[in-house]
Amino acid sequence: MLQVFFNLEAIRYTLYTGEPIYGGIMRLKPGPRFWAAFYGVLGFFQLGWPALAGSAAATLLGAWMGRMPGAPDQSTQAWVTTGLIVAVVLILSFGGTIERMLEYFAWTMLGVVFLFLVVVNVAFVPLSHWAQTFVGFFSFTGLPQPIDWGLIGALAATAGSGGLGNLTVTNWIRDKGFGMGSKVGAIPSAVGGHQIQLSHVGVVFPA
Incomplete structure (x- = not known):
């Protein structure tokens, strides 16, 4: 709930x-150097560290091989991870503006x-499971035993990481041209980008 209000503000x-x-x-305070380093480190470990790309690579390899990749597949998974990162960079290099290409994808x-979810659920999930799932939204029987504290910790870490990631929605607001963002500009694509002048500071209506 606090994240909702923080993001809205x-x-x-x-x-x-x-x-x-x-x-x-x-x-x-204490100044831009401190906050730039602070958010740079947080952003790297949350978004820059190639864990998400590695997880996606494991999923792709698992679908291709018919099993989850293990220790013998680490080299292949590393190459697939690198390929995914390069693919994302190339994709965001086109489209006029980064915001537009992100929206397309x-x-x-x-x-x-x-x-996919609709087709799979309709085709393979029995109606009895649908009913149990619906009832589950309105019933609470306590925490399962034994408690998987590793899973609880992962849930807490994921919930807390939303702060930094969610704040980037303000970049989208600016690049989309909402409000005074229409007076500031947007980040153009590296290839074929529009000639857009992006101001490094904002602008407000005169008082």
């Missing part, structure tokens, strides 16, 4: 100033995942 800041919330954070991913 960050979005309001961007709507008013046209700059992502990180611009405002950099002006806080987000909508495509949403459609594919939703269609």
Whole structure:
């Protein structure tokens, strides 16, 4: 719930100033050098560390080989991980603006995942399981025993990591041109990008 209010206030800041919330954070004490290093380290370990790409590579290899990859497959998984990272960089290099290309792939991913889930559930899940799942939303019988504290810890870590990742929605607000973002500009693609002047600071209506 706190993240909801925090994200809403960050979005309001961007709507008013046209700059992502990180611009405002950099002006806080003890200064931009501290906050740049602080968020740079957090961002690297949350988003820059290739764990997500490695997990995706494991999924692709598992689907290809018909089993989960193990120790003998580490080299292959590392190459697939590297390929996925390079593919993402290449994809975001086109499309006019990074925001537009991200939207294209987000909508495509949403459609594919939703269609896949609908088809699989309708085709393979018995109606009795549908009923049990529906009832489960309205019943609570306590925590399962024994408690998997590793799983609980992973849940807590994932929930907490949303703060930094969710704040990047303010970049999307600016690049989309909402509010004063229309006066600031957007981040163009590296290849074939529009000639867009991106201001490093925001702008507000005169008082």
